[in-house]
Amino acid sequence: MIRVLVPRECRPGETRVAATPETVRRLAARGCTFVVERGAGQASGYDDAAYEEAGAALTDPSAEQWSQADVVLTVQGSDLAQKHSPKAGALLLGLLEPHGNDALKQRFQSAQVSALALELLPRISRAQSMDVLSSQANIAGYKAVLLASAALDRYVPMLMTAAGTIQPARALILGAGVAGLQALATARRLGSVAYVSDVRPAAKEQVESLGGRFIDPPELDQKPGEAGGYAKQATEAFLAEQRRQLTEQLALADMVICTAQVPGKKAPRLIDDAMLQHMRPGSVVVDLAVAQGGNCEGTVPGQTVIRHGVQLIGGDGLPCSVANHASALYARNIAALLELLLNTTAEGASSVNLDLDDEIVSGCLFSHNAPESAGGAA
Structure with a gap:
């Protein structure tokens, strides 16, 4: 049997869990x-009794459990790896903040x-059921609009x-992107008129299919474009022109949801202090990119600050505020990925195999100094 450990998360404010009773049953069958x-x-609404009913064994946190696990399922894996180390040959899955995290990679190796x-x-059709970033961004976009609506000094729908x-x-x-489109859909459901800007x-x-009004990007020779399902990093010339275009839109906006991010890069600065001065006092900006430097100048992770009469909400970690459904989706994503790696023989023996020829495995492989399989005969 393959021994899978689900640890308690240790990052402050992290309320999600990497496996739910539903996915425990699902993977136990494999x-x-x-x-x-x-x-x-x-913290996400799944008590210990539910895991026991699903067939899991409960344990207190200890280094011994980490040393016995073949597979470790995590949310914030980089934080947990600072406290515990899996055994040689084990496999760890989670959010590892891989861009520039050479120290963690060296530790695993x-x-x-x-x-x-x-x-x-990789953002390919075969990996959609495993796409953690998309499932969590969907939640963040939804919650951002609710936060903005609650903070706004006006009604959202026409009355x-x-x-x-x-x-x-x-x-x-x-x-x-995923967060922006969900923010659009949520804002429209609440009754607002929604405009969307994208490079x-x-x-x-996509924007118009959801009832939004698309703001065409600046007409420059070098548009950022798209790579691997994400927007490419824009040039400073493009961003400067975009900021000029957005200043007029910001002056008319009641609530602004910032979602623009580039993997492994600092978030593009789309709203500067001068642009905020054109906004109506009482309006609201929710910045989902605040942890990567922010799309809006002056936002602070996890805090609300007032600047020129505008409320700036640092929307960091919003999926954790919807912990039950965020965990359910995250756990299904990670279960789908683990199922891809499982091999089960006719005799019932199970193992985990990292097929480096599979673009999903090779795409997200962070460390591979272990044997190609983990786990033993059932």
Whole structure:
């Protein structure tokens, strides 16, 4: 049997868990036996009794459990790896902050541990069910609009009242990726008029299909374009022209949702202090890129600050505020990836195989100084 450990997350504010009772049952049918640290799912609404009912064994956090596990399923794997080290030949899956994290890679290689960084998963159709970044960004886009609506000093929908008509709020969404499109859909459901800016002209069709109004990018020879499902980093000349274009839109906006990010790069600065001065006092900006430097000048991770009368909300870690569903989706993503790696013989023997010829495996492989399989006969 393949021994799978689900540890309790240790990063402050992290409320998600890497496996739920549903995915424990699902993977147990494929030859996995689960050990779950007590309280691992408590913050996301999954109590210890539910894991026991699903067939998992409960344990207290200890180095011994890490030394016995064939596979470790994590959310914030880079934080957990600083406290514990899996055994040689084990496999760790999780968010590892792989860009520039050479110290963690060296630690895994020295310990002969294989690791898959979920941030590096290629955006191809076959990997959609494993795409953790998309499932979590979807939640972030949804929650960002709710935060903005709650902080806004106006109604969001148009209202016909005896005292007169209230015009709908105007939402401006920067970035039409997964988070941006969900923000658009949520803002439209709440009744706002929504405008979307994106550097990729191809995003226009998606935006309009959701009822949004697309703001065409600046007409420059060198547009950023797209690579691997993500927007490429834009040039300073393009960003400067885009900022000039957005200043007029910001002056009309009631709430702004910033979602523009480039993997492994500092987030593009789309809104500077001078642009904020054109916004209406009482309007709201939610910056989902705040942890990567922010799309908006002055945002602070996890805090709300007032600048020129505008509320700036640093929307860091929003999926953790919807922990139950965020964990359910994350766990299904990671279960789909692990199922890809499982080999089960006719006799019922199970193993984990890292096929380096598979573009999904090679794409997110962070460390591979271990044997090509982990786990033993059932």
